[in-house]
Amino acid sequence: MPVDQTPLVRIENLRVEFRGDDGPIVGVEDVSFSIAPGETVCVVGESGSGKSVTSLSLMRLVEFGGGRITAGSLGFSLNGSQIDLARAESGTMQTIRGDEIGMIFQEPMTSLNPVFSIERQMTDGLRIHRGLSRSAARARALELLRQVRIPEPERRLKQYPHELSGGMRQRVVIAMAMACEPRLLIADEPTTALDVTIQAEILALIDRLKRDTGMAVLFITHDMAVVAQMADRVVVMYRGKLVEEGPVERIFADPQEDYTRKLLAAVPRLGEMRGKSAPEPMRLVGERVPTVAAVPTDADVKPLLQVKNLTTRYPVKGGLFRRTIANVHAVEDVSFDIPRGQTLALVGESGCGKSSCGRSILRLSEATSGQVLLDQTDILSLSSRDLRRRVWHDVQMVFQDPFASLNPHMRL
Structure with a gap:
């Protein structure tokens, strides 16, 4: 100054x-x-x-x-x-x-x-x-x-x-x-x-x-x-x-x-991975790498979670009787798989549908169409009771806003 x-x-x-x-x-x-x-x-x-x-x-x-x-x-x-x-x-x-x-x-x-x-x-x-x-x-x-x-x-x-x-x-x-x-x-x-x-x-x-x-x-x-x-x-x-x-x-x-x-x-530098060191280079001898094995034919390669053509639209209401006059296309025809033990990052600018996609997977927002398969069970077709018993104890969500996620009237 x-x-x-x-x-x-x-x-x-x-x-x-x-x-x-x-x-x-x-x-x-x-x-x-x-x-x-x-x-x-x-x-x-x-x-x-x-x-x-x-x-x-x-x-x-x-x-x-x-x-x-x-x-x-x-x-x-x-x-x-x-x-x-x-x-x-x-x-x-x-x-x-x-x-x-x-x-x-x-x-x-x-x-x-x-x-x-x-x-x-x-x-x-x-x-x-x-x-x-x-x-x-x-x-x-x-x-x-x-x-x-x-x-x-x-x-x-x-x-x-x-x-x-x-x-x-x-x-x-x-x-x-x-x-x-x-x-x-x-x-x-x-x-x-x-x-x-x-x-x-x-x-x-x-x-x-x-x-x-x-x-x-x-x-x-x-x-x-x-x-x-x-x-x-x-x-x-x-x-x-x-x-x-x-x-x-x-x-x-x-x-x-x-x-x-x-x-x-503590600031991560470009190219660093926290908690891991860079792997040793693989040394190749000849034209084949015998230490790299093919996936066994009987291995379980089915994804843990499959999202197929997921679409979520929110109604826009207006007029004297609050009728639906339009729809907001929050998620449109989204598909991806997540194998067991892997992390999938969903990225995009604000308002592009990332959170809506996550909420639709958990049925916190009702999807308009598509499938969400958890261990080959379609989450979107389950009853409310089965959703609570079979999904919500296996799938958890960390919400963006902690103040809106925690009840201010109850102790931690």
Whole structure:
């Protein structure tokens, strides 16, 4: 940060505690760093290191999760003077959130209200903070959806969060955070749910807005490649404490702390396979390789899972009586096999049907046609009882959104 530039954000000796059964639990302790206008500071560290707690403290949202700022200050430059966000009135914070400070939350389903349409959620903030008319706010919302590469933005505005893919929901959250062109953008793992092509475009969009408007960015990530691309400075956290801070070039070239070195060493390099060494080269003698045997004719070579011509379409309802007026082709004529002991990677950009395919295999979304054979048993033709007894204890799914997968009213 240039010495003659006043910081936009100055965090000093921040300490955050959470209520615990056996007393307070310290989430962040004695954390200090600053962010200048037009600067990107990346906060890195393993899960539970205090990255998100630090960012939520700046928005004073940590209090809604049972946290409490017990020490330190959160200086923020507002109208030519520094105010302490840690002690600001609730009315002041309501004005700052979404206008002066925008935040891209990590979990899009918990960021979006399930009972409001995308249009309602995007335009409310624009009308409150920018005083736009309904039509002007809608036009701005459409512009933002196009910027984050959401197809058919007019139709998406009318939809609800559950009708969008995880990647599309994340892009809506990104658009909402940038809607009022905040002076500070907090991005908490903003590209986790996005494919690499969309991720690159979103990162370029954030960087362009930073250069055009002088917006500062607090970027929280575990992806060191993103850090190398985006950061001006890096803050490394571990167990709620700041362990190292410095320019991105110095952190990557000459890390001072052992934990930082371990973080960088954990980044997989191109051509490496974690946990495995490269195999010895096979030495060929003559024209034949006698050590490579043919598969026995009596071997079991049937795939464990066969997907044949799987098609899943979702109805689009409209009109006074909510009749089906169209269909969304989520999965169309997809076929593949998975042999026993093998891993199949299903890749593609956000909204291409990857998750819909997985959900259709488990009958969490009903397929329109096709076959899904598990050990030669067609899952799609089973009754609900047989599905529970014969399939769901053998086939498990790790869902994309942990907050939507875990019941908040029950202990782990």
